[in-house]
Amino acid sequence: MPWYVIRTKPQHELKSAEILEDLGVEVFCPVITEVRQWTDRKKKVTVPLFRGYLFVNMEVATRHQVYEVPGVLGFLNWLKKPALAKPEEIEAIRSWLNNDQLDDFKVGSLKPGDVVEIKSGRMANKKAIIKEVGAKKLKLILPDIGWTLTANVQDVL
Secondary structure (H helix, E strand, O other), X not given: XXXXXXXXXXOOHHHHHHHHHHOOOEEEOOEEXXXXXXXXXXXXXXXXXXXXXXXXXXXXXXXXXXXXXXXXEEEOEEOOEEOEEOHHHHHHHHHHHOOOOOOOOOOOOOOOOOEEEOOOOOOOOOEEEEEEEOOOEEEEEEOOOOEXXXXXXXXXX
C-alpha cells in the first residue's frame, strides 16, 4: 500500500491522526518535543515535525475515508495526482526521530546553494541543497522528497 501525504488545518494534525487511527487507517504523524517559553515558565510541548501534514498508508479504494475526518483538508497533490512518500523515506524519518546519529558529519565553508550528498544512514546517496547556514542550524532542501530539513550543528562544530 502506498503512503499518501494529506494536508490538515493548522494545529489539527494530532487530533486528525487519532481519528484516522480510530477508523483503522495506518497513520504516521512524526512529532518532536519543543521547549516553549511563557513569561512565567518554560514548558515542553509535543508538536508535529511537519506542520499541516500527515502520512497515511491506505488502499486507493479507501481514500474517501480521509475526507470524513474533521481537520483534514485533503490530499497533497503533485502533478495533479496525490503525492506519495516512499516507504524508505518514512523509515528514514522514523530513524531520525529515534535519535539516529549522524556519523562523520563535518561543517566546513558551506554556503546557500551548495549541493551536498548524504554519505550514510537511510538517506545515503541522496543529494540535498543548502538553503541556509546559521551558527547552530543548517537548513537543507531534499529535492527528491520536496522537504526542507533543519539540522542542529552546535554539537558538531
